[in-house]
Amino acid sequence: MQLIDPCDETRTVSVKNLRVETTDNLKQLVEDVSLELLPGEILGVVGESGSGKTTLGLALLGHCRRGLRIGAGTIRVGGELLSDKGPSELQRLRGRLVCYVPQDPATALNPALRIRTQLAECLDKNGSGRNISLEDLLEDVMLPSGAGFLHAFPHQLSGGQLQRVAIAMAFAARPRLIVMDEPTTGLDVSTQSHVLKTVRRLCESHRVAAVYVSHDIAVVASIANRTAVVYAGRIVEMGPTASVLFDPSHPYTRALIRAVPDIDSTATVSGLAGQAPDGGADLKRCSFVPRCALAVPACRATVPPAVPVRPGHEVRCLRAADREHIHERSRLLPEETGSRSNTLLDVRQLTASHGNAKILHDITFKIRAGECVGVVGTSGSGKTTLARSLAGLHEDARGQVIYRDSELVSGTRNRDADARRSIQYIFQSPYGSLNPRRSIGASVATALSQLTTVPAAERRARVLKAFDQVALPASAIDRFPHELSGGQRQRAAIARALIVDPDFLICDEITSALDVSVQARIMELLGELQREHGLTMLFVSHNLAVVRSIAQRVLVMQHGRIVESGLTEAVLTNPSAAVTRQLLQDAPRFSCARSAEYLEEHDVV
């Protein structure tokens, strides 16, 4: 054990050679991680699902999930050696010295207690001795401190408000370190932008160090001073955010960046090839070798050490110095096919309501065959209701929808089989859209048997063909949904839609439940389908960057109305509606990280 250096007050957090392993010692989920944080500094931790980023974040709190333990290394926060403390001491320090903001605030707050009670309890326990009032706490996160708000129960607040309450609670004790695990993943861009700004301001003003865990490198770019990229339990690249983003040296970082659509560029995204690591570091060689295009025999022989490529920027890659392999993002614009072809769908004065509440007002637009139309808007703008109304899943819709030459009635049951076949809908969450008790093959084949006259003997072959189209292996046919990853499930859902040869595909936020790297692969797939099979698509998303990378035209919605529409490029470069400008401004973007001083100092780009 090392002695605590009492003079070393500058570094709030100091982690050395941290290893988190399973208690049976089989897997190292976090391996050889060393990092330091200054007061007020925010470190972004980026990685795919299963990379160990959450495990790392929790370990910084001295916490391990059941079945895991801290196997080696030290964690020091504010002079306390966390890795050495017993459970009762850790409990005393949590909430005061270290805090945690979980992904889903709805489950982090007690649904049966009023906001006032929960905040007061937090202040009582952790804020004692300091002169902090409830009002101060709420003011910090820009929430109203009126009686009405304090009297509310968690379910009466919006997701963004809840997350800000959770953040206020974390900052209540003025801890030295706050770990945030994807705190904005469930929020729409505008709320996300508010939350990110709040966190950044609070960290700076209270001199609190923060670790921000996320799979979205664009979000990290807009908040973190420094960024660490985690792959298979190791930090493969760490440095100042701008340096990592604009001059990535590890092939994995480069692939990850290519997978994220950037709001400021028209480049299409490209997914990561190969298999994501399923937990555990490779102790003998570089873990990225199986997916690496630059791998040389030496990569298989040793674990690359962390070497600085620039001051403060370290990379674990033997070929980091090899600059010639860096590819630019591909500048492929989605083709403009729409103007030449016929109108496929003509929506005139569509209104829809839910009970007494009117959700859609006078929606009028056209979609031409073969084009992809994006629908964007904040949550609650009615975009999902629009998608569902067109698909016939929302029955309470009025207005005229002309599909090809005939009018579409609302409600799938009232439509004929051919209309049901021709228009396919893909759901947001692949976790709910497949029956967990039926095999993937059976689920996909049901669509075929219900909507077409394909004889039973040919169905299996057709299912396999559809799997091939979406790059699912044939072996998935007998698997059950829980045996597949989120991305695979979404592919299966797409296969289920494609198997009946639809002409019009409605995609409702289909990538928002997925990792960015998986999202990129799904986007590539959709782009390919559009180009090669002439599929017409309605692509609903709250993410403008995603829409920009796939849609030729875009509709912007607010309060159930279309407030702006036009060619994607025109709308995004020259927005006319206030909501479009707001969405553009709030979108997380790479350029946030491009601080002027950094660029001058290092002469990058």
Next chain:
Amino acid sequence: MVIGVKFMADPKIDKTAPLTHAIKVAPARRSRTIWSASAVWGLILFFSVLMLVIFGPFLTPHSPIDFIGAPFEPPSSYALLGTDTVGRDVLSRVLSGGSVILGLSAIASMLGVALGGLLGIFAGYARGLVDDGIMRLLDVLLAFPQTILVLLFVSVLGSNFWLIALLVAAIHMPQVARVIRASALRVAREDFVVFAHGIGTSPIRIIVQEILPNVASPLLVEFGLRFTYSIALIAGLSFLGLAQEPPAANWGLMVNENRIGLMQNPWPVLAPIILIALLTVGLNLLTDAYARHAGKVNAGRSSAVDLDEDDL
């Protein structure tokens, strides 16, 4: 847990290179096994009593209805558990006295769970007026005191195996329907059911193919619970002489017949009580273990947010 994917981002990667195409099946985790210590104990208890009930009648040293000695003789080598109130062999009566209680309970709970489950699924799927109608009718049934209801019918219509099975099933039905309706409500809102609607699947097929398999776990748990209640209820009815009439051997009846001789020979009362207790405790442990297991598995299945958690 991502499998190899065919198209790739980087043109430098050999597209023909075999990527691991085997899907990694989520490994059976130790924490997710159903065989906890209490589950094993439950299984042992339940199956030993079950074996005794099934094979007991073939192993009796005496006929269960023959008089072999004086009333309430203490245990001896001739009658291992002594004799009962009229001098019949207690061991033989214990060995052959469980079948009606167990059989009747099993049939009654199956019937109750099947009817209640069906009504619950239907109510949860249909919602609206149908739901209200079904559930309010079941509430009426729930309002009657259970044992009194059975007593009333049995005393009017006379004791009969199927009548009792039906009555006990009717008692279970409302509770089962409530639990299953709640599950069906949740499942019916899932996207895969919406999708089935979307492609025009008929309501019957949606219920059978999409909803039923997804409420199978709560149905099984309910069956275990109801089975336990049935045993207690039917043992009680037997005690009152409503399930079988003397001289038939029946654990419930034995307790009643032999109460007066508790001081001379406690075994004709104790032995049936112990067996009924072991049976219900065993069954309860098993049900509990299954319910916990099903809960864990479901938690793992619907983890949309905890990918990291799941990739452990």
